[in-house]
Amino acid sequence: MKVLINSQVIIASFVAGCILGAFFKVVENLTGSRVYTLLLNVDYIPILNNFRFPEVIEFFFHLIISWVITAVLCAIGNKYKWNHALLIRNSILLQIFIGCILFPTTIFSKQTPIISDPYAFGWWLIGHVIYGTLVGILLQRKIYKLK
Template sequence: MKDVLKLSISGIVAGIVLMSILKIVQLIAGSDAYVLLFNTDYIPLLPDWGPEDIGGVAFHFIFCIVSVVALFFILGPLQLEKSILPYFLIYTIGSAVLYSLTGLTEREPTIDDPFSWAYWTSAHAVYAYAVGWLIKHWL
């Protein structure tokens, strides 16, 4: 139970890092990749909470927590749960692919915006490193 709490906190901390990076990119470069963190348009059972409403922010953090806890336990049998590389590869490649979900919504950014894709993927690479580092050094 103690590990799940630490993993949850790691997900929250890394989620804040991810949000902060994409918010800075939005303010400096004008990219709307930040909006994708909170977008639930493409999930039929969830209401449209808007880009930064409390529901969208909750969605972001719930996803961060669940993905960190789940990936930690998936990597456990392989004895890779405290290695940074699997987190880096899975989250970075996964986010690069998941960017395509933007094609299912009317909101910006568009699916064919290479800069938003690069910002999104790079920010998730930092998120992935943060998750891996926190797990390696804290758990």
């Protein structure tokens, strides 16, 4: 529980989550690749898919997910006593994995990229690598002090 409410986790998840969102918004505006739309998409989540939320609320959902993912990564890093390099590497690998799992949710929405769009998938993975790198860097200084 301490990891979940630790200020380092909250700050890392908020900063990295906002940068990921900004990156995807810029990519979507410049290229038309709907990766920001996909980031905020809740069409595949039961109950939530019955509602239309304002963008700010959808972005807030994204930040909550970012917080949970960051806390889990931090807890695992503490448990296995990852050094800084392992923390960053595993953060990136986790985000690539999550990106690969989430991209197929495009089949549940007409607003997101089609599943066979290699450009959208490429931007999606680049964004998640950036996010994973940022989370790893932002957590690396204090990970072992969060016990």
